[in-house]
Structures are given as C-alpha cells and as structure tokens.
Amino acid sequence: MRSFLLYCRAGFEKDCAAEAHDRFAEKGWNGYPQIHEGQGLVVFRAEPFDPEDKFIQPPSGQDFVFARQMVDDVQLVKGLADGDRAGPLVKALATLAPKGVYRELRLEYLESQEGLGIAPFYKKFSPALFNALKRQGLKHDRNEARAPILHILMPSYEEAWVGRSSPSRSSPWINGIPRLKFPKDAPSRSTLKLDEAFVTLLNDEERVKLLDSPGTAVDLGAAPGGWTFQMVQRGFYVTAVDNGDMDPTLMNTGLVDHKTEDAFKYRPKHSVDLLLCDMVERPQKVMPLMALWFKDKLCRWAVFNLKLPMKKRFEEYENCLQQFWELSGLNPDNYVLRARQLYHDREEITVLVRPKVLGRG
Numbered sequence: 001m002r003s004f005l006l007y008c009r010a011g012f013e014k015d016c017a018a019e020a021h022d023r024f025a026e027k028g029w030n031g032y033p034q035i036h037e038g039q040g041l042v043v044f045r046a047e048p049f050d051p052e053d054k055f056i057q058p059p060s061g062q063d064f065v066f067a068r069q070m071v072d073d074v075q076l077v078k079g080l081a082d083g084d085r086a087g088p089l090v091k092a093l094a095t096l097a098p099k100g101v102y103r104e105l106r107l108e109y110l111e112s113q114e115g116l117g118i119a120p121f122y123k124k125f126s127p128a129l130f131n132a133l134k135r136q137g138l139k140h141d142r143n144e145a146r147a148p149i150l151h152i153l154m155p156s157y158e159e160a161w162v163g164r165s166s167p168s169r170s171s172p173w174i175n176g177i178p179r180l181k182f183p184k185d186a187p188s189r190s191t192l193k194l195d196e197a198f199v200t201l202l203n204d205e206e207r208v209k210l211l212d213s214p215g216t217a218v219d220l221g222a223a224p225g226g227w228t229f230q231m232v233q234r235g236f237y238v239t240a241v242d243n244g245d246m247d248p249t250l251m252n253t254g255l256v257d258h259k260t261e262d263a264f265k266y267r268p269k270h271s272v273d274l275l276l277c278d279m280v281e282r283p284q285k286v287m288p289l290m291a292l293w294f295k296d297k298l299c300r301w302a303v304f305n306l307k308l309p310m311k312k313r314f315e316e317y318e319n320c321l322q323q324f325w326e327l328s329g330l331n332p333d334n335y336v337l338r339a340r341q342l343y344h345d346r347e348e349i350t351v352l353v354r355p356k357v358l359g360r361g
Contacts, residue, residue, distance in 0.1 A: 001031075001047045004058065005071040005153065005161055007176050009341055010040040010111045015313040016066040020044045022314075023059040039155065040111045042067075043074070060169040061176075065317060065339045065349055068176025069108075071151045074163035082157075085125065086132040089160060093150050094136050096164040101139045103147040103167065105130070108175050110155055118154050177343045183229070187247035190226035190278060192344040197303050198230070201338050201352040209358045210301060216272040218299070220263040220289075221279030225250045228276075232256065236274070241266045264289060271297055277304035287320045291327035294335075294353065301354045306339075308347055317349060324353075 008016040017033035024031050024046050031046025048056045061070030077092050093102075107122040107129075109115040129152075133140070141147060148164040155161070173179070178199050180192050198207060214235035219228045223244030231238045232255045240246055241259045250256050259266060263279060275293055279286060283306040293299050308316055317339065325331060339351045 001045050002058070002072070003074045003163075004044045004046065005069075005074045005151075005163055006042040006044060006061075006064070006067040007069040007071075007108070008040050008042065008066050009068075009343075009345075010038055012066050012313065012341065013037050013040065013042055016042045016064070017044070018314040019064060019066050023063050027059050028053075028056050029058055036155075038112060039115065041153075041155070043161075061165070061171060062169065066314065066341050068341075068343070069165075069171045071153070071161070071163035071165050071170070074151075074161050076159060076161055078159045080158050080160060085157075085160075086129045089129065089152060089162060090132040090136045090138070092162040093133070093152075094138060096150060096162070097138055097148055099147070100137055101141050101144050101147045102133075102150045103140075103142055103144055104149045105133070105140070106149060106151050106174050108151060108153045110153070112155075114156060115154075118157065121154075121157070180344075183233075185249060186226060186229045187224040187250065188226035189344075191229050193278065193305070193342060193350060194227045194230045194276070194303065196342045196344050197340075197350045197352065200340055200342060201303070201350065205358065206354065210274065210354075215274065217274040217276055218266075218268055218272050220266070220275070220277040221281075222246065222258075222276075225256070227278055228256060231274070231276070239268065239272070267296075268298060272299050273301060275299035275302040275304070277302070279305075280307060283307060283316060283320050287323050288327055290351075290353070291324050294328040294330055301352075303350065303352050305345070305348045305350050308349060310347070 006016050006020055013035045017035050020033055020042060028049050029046040030049055031044055034043040073096060075092055077088050080088060107126060109119045148166060151163045153161040178196060180195050182192060211234050217231045217236045218239045220241050222228050222240035223242035223246055225247040228238045228240050228250055232250060232253050237255050239257045239259060241261055241263045243260050246258045286306060290302055290304055306320060334356050335353060336356055337353050339349050341349045
C-alpha cells in the first residue's frame, strides 16, 4: 500500500479527505485517509483495486479542488536528533531517487503554529542537508525532466514526512502556494485571488489566449474593484456591475463602465470574452447565474467564486457542479471546468470555465 500527502487549508482536512476518497476510486484505487486536523494535512493510503496492474496511475495533484499539493510515496521518518537530522532524512530520500538524480528538493511546512515556526529553521538546516545529499551520491539536475522532485515536510523537529512528486503531476510551488505581491495601486486585497486564479487555474497556452491581448469583461459584484483592477492592468475594457462605489483611480483609466445595477439581473447587449464574479452570496444563487450566462451565450470564459458552507463543502461543490452542467446545457465534452481552493481564498473556492477549443471569438 502506498502513502500520499495532501496539503490543504487548515480546517478543510475532512473535505480534502472526502475528495481524495472519490478521486482515487475514480482512478481504480482503494484507500483510506488519516486526517491531521488543524494542520492542513491528509495522509491517504491506497492501493490499486487490481494490484497486478502495474500501469495504473493514481490521480494527479492537479485533479483536486481542496488539495494544493500531492506528494507520492511518502514515509514518516521519526526520532530526528539535534546532532544529526540530515542523515536519516537523506537515507530515506535516496530510496525515492533510484537513479541517483533529483530535479529539486523542497523543504515544506504546515500552516499550524508549530509548522510556521519550523520554516525559518530550514534556512540554517538546508546547507547541511544538501551536503549530506552530495555525500550520499545524489545528484541535483534541474534539466533532468524525468528526475523526481523530493519533498521534506517537518510537522515537528523530531519527525518529517519524506516523499516525491513529478513536475507534470504536482504544483510547481513550495507548499503548493504561488508567491504573489500585492499591487500598491489595487483597491482591495481580493485582487490577489484573481491573480492567483490566473496563475493556478490556467496553463501557459490558456493565459496567452485569454490575457495577452485586450478584450472585454463583465465583473459582477465588482466594488471597490479588486478583480476589475487585474483586467484593467491587462488592457481589458470592463463593465463593473455593483451598487457600491468603484475606486476613482480605476474609473479614471477610461477602461471601466460602472453599472449601478443588480448583478443578478444585469445582462450585456453583446457577449463578452470573460465573466467575473466574486459576490458574497450562497452558491445556490451564484451557480445558476453562471450557468445562465453560458446558456444564453453571454460569455466565452468565466472565473467566479463559490462561498461554501461550514460543513460538507466537498458535497456542496459536487452538487454545484452537477447543477452547472444541467442548467447551462453544456457538457464536459466541449467545456473545461476547473476549481481550486486558492491560498487567497477563505471559505470559498475559485472556478474556471472555458470552451475546450481555445479562443475568445
């Protein structure tokens, strides 16, 4: 039986575990979770339904909504001593790089108070660790595409989870979190949610198609303009729909048309490239609205947030997903839908919908 680490937001461990159970089962794996409540960590132990099938693959970390990162083939190294933490860890890492080559080593930490306290320790610890890797004969080569990424996650100074991942199946960032800088001119911190959505939910080709040339967007529930700001920075003409006030600096760009209307009733005269929505509303209200815009062909792409309930969040997401396909008249054969709980989200997830055939028009 193999073990996998799933990193998630602290407090969402049960939702991450419920999703892992379904995602592994869909790929032909049977397993069970070990939930580390309050630490943003789930250990999932699984094996294929058919152990003789050597080609069956587990789900990718990119298949998850509530997991930011998935690490494969993990083991817990216990009894780390002050005098020699590097030795036992390197011995375990060596078993994860059978060809003696690794692409990257990531020192990661939990979002718990103790985990955050360990993060500064890594700066002092990493030189000794890299020297120990060299002595073990492990070679660091960023250009070796098939070499594994090695992970160390220390929940305490006495023990560490050690595992590996591949670049094509995992998040490219430490802890699964992109490091974004808050723009000084942005009117609200919500701007980072959309920035992270573009980095996390879009691949390189999609970002070029959607964002590299000016287009049109509608931002529902826009005030004061955190999401509108992201689009204006990219040269988009934005219709901002909200009864609240918009940031004056945004309005002075000449790229924003502020409509003081009900966001649930507003409809554009012409279809737009991108629909945005970050309203503080129940998902049972937001998802039908998004579906209606696609049904009426009022947008090509959409990025929106769903504010989830306190309990059974994964179940709520699954219900919303089914509702979207039923009400929009679309289907997964011709449209892509991705969702993720982003680092800058809180009690919510961010959803991307786009046609499978890339393009705006």
